[in-house]
Amino acid sequence: MTKGYRNTVQRTQILDAVRAADSHLTAGEIFECVRRRDPRIAYGTVYRALHLLAQHGLVQELTFADQASRYDKRVDRHDHVHCLGCGVLVDVDVPVALIARHVAAEQSGFEVESHHTVFAGRCRECKGKRTTADARHNRAETFALADDEREG
Amino acid sequence: MTKGYRNTVQRTQILDAVRAADSHLTAGEIFECVRRRDPRIAYGTVYRALHLLAQHGLVQELTFADQASRYDKRVDRHDHVHCLGCGVLVDVDVPVALIARHVAAEQSGFEVESHHTVFAGRCRECKGKRTTADARHNRAETFALADDEREG
DNA sequence: GTCTATGCAAAACGTTTGCAGATAT
DNA sequence: ATATCTGCAAACGTTTTGCATAGAC
Numbered sequence: 259m260t261k262g263y264r265n266t267v268q269r270t271q272i273l274d275a276v277r278a279a280d281s282h283l284t285a286g287e288i289f290e291c292v293r294r295r296d297p298r299i300a301y302g303t304v305y306r307a308l309h310l311l312a313q314h315g316l317v318q319e320l321t322f323a324d325q326a327s328r329y330d331k332r333v334d335r336h337d338h339v340h341c342l343g344c345g346v347l348v349d350v351d352v353p354v355a356l357i358a359r360h361v362a363a364e365q366s367g368f369e370v371e372s373h374h375t376v377f378a379g380r381c382r383e384c385k386g387k388r389t390t391a392d393a394r395h396n397r398a399e400t401f402a403l404a405d406d407e408r409e410g
Numbered sequence: 411m412t413k414g415y416r417n418t419v420q421r422t423q424i425l426d427a428v429r430a431a432d433s434h435l436t437a438g439e440i441f442e443c444v445r446r447r448d449p450r451i452a453y454g455t456v457y458r459a460l461h462l463l464a465q466h467g468l469v470q471e472l473t474f475a476d477q478a479s480r481y482d483k484r485v486d487r488h489d490h491v492h493c494l495g496c497g498v499l500v501d502v503d504v505p506v507a508l509i510a511r512h513v514a515a516e517q518s519g520f521e522v523e524s525h526h527t528v529f530a531g532r533c534r535e536c537k538g539k540r541t542t543a544d545a546r547h548n549r550a551e552t553f554a555l556a557d558d559e560r561e562g
Numbered sequence: 563g564t565c566t567a568t569g570c571a572a573a574a575c576g577t578t579t580g581c582a583g584a585t586a587t
Numbered sequence: 588a589t590a591t592c593t594g595c596a597a598a599c600g601t602t603t604t605g606c607a608t609a610g611a612c
Contacts, residue, residue, distance in 0.1 A: 265612090266566090268568070300568065300571095302569075303567080305603070306567080306568090327601085339522065348518045350513070355527065361504050362504055365491075365503065368534075370529045372529070373529045373530065374527065375514075375525055376527075377514040377520070377522045378526075379520040382520075416587070418591090437577080452594045452595065454577090454579075454595080455594070457578070458578090459592095478576060479577090
């Protein structure tokens with residue numbers, strides 16, 4: 259063991275919580291989940307463990323707009339579909355996107371190592387429903403700022 | 411003007427700041443930028459304006475792992491390449507990804523409305539350099555948790 | 563025995579909000 | 588005139604950190 263990482267019950271509990279979940283949990287949810295069995299677990303421990311697990315490829319951290327990070331037990335490369343209605347997150351595999359890496363590398367001059375696509379839409383339950391949270395989809399038919407807002 | 415949105419100097423300054431920038435600024439950077447000209451600008455005003463501008467399609471909000479939201483003057487659909495070395499963000503167009511929406515919709519049962527791909531890699535300047543921040547790329551050769559960590 | 567991890571509590575960080583006064587229409 | 592917006596300051600949720608103690612090796 260070169261680096262000296264230690265195998266503790268807390269880390270095992272935290273990894274188990276991520277793996278037992280059928281959804282993508284936030285750190286707070288993982289904390290609550292572990293705390294049911296071990297009431298002395300600390301928030302800091304959860305965050306430190308999740309970072310360590312993510313660094314070592316045992317879980318995958320996901321970040322989405324205006325909400326807490328979520329943790330995925332799947333560590334192979336894959337993509338996500340995010341429901342704008344209820345927020346549910348579903349794993350998908352979109353192998354065709356591999357082609358895109360060449361395009362991105364050519365356009366940017368980068369050495370591209372990985373990629374992740376987030377699709378946004380509506381799950382089966384939320385199709386047809388429109389909520390106030392969807393206001394962001396309304397476009398600017400009636401809104402203008404000064405008269406320079408049509409450049410570019 | 412149906413909704414009653416008002417055209418204020420602050421909103422114009424904030425939109426101008428996003429448009430004048432050659433990079434993708436955070437709300438904090440936009441605040442600092444506007445404050446140079448108008449020292450009385452408030453943080454709350456910047457956030458409220460950015461949300462309004464984003465809702466109306468005049469700027470685009472971008473969210474990435476473990477950092478603040480950034481704002482993009484480009485409002486057409488496009489993707490991003492993120493440098494793991496220096497953090498720089500570059501716009502790219504990857505039209506081939508449109509095919510992927512069908513795959514994602516079929517696999518998830520969602521009605522897919524949009525998608526966004528983030529490519530991670532190294533810009534021209536950072537190629538060849540390795541920093542401590544890249545620790546996340548090291549895999550778990552020497553790290554194990556209990557003996558159940560090879561399922562799945 | 564030594565070095566790493568935990569629990570705790572405080573703080574840091576990005577962001578949101580209530581309110582009184584200012585401003586756009 | 589009136590509804591919206593601003594500045595301020597406080598609060599919020601998430602995440603990080605310092606430190607003494609507990610625990611893994």
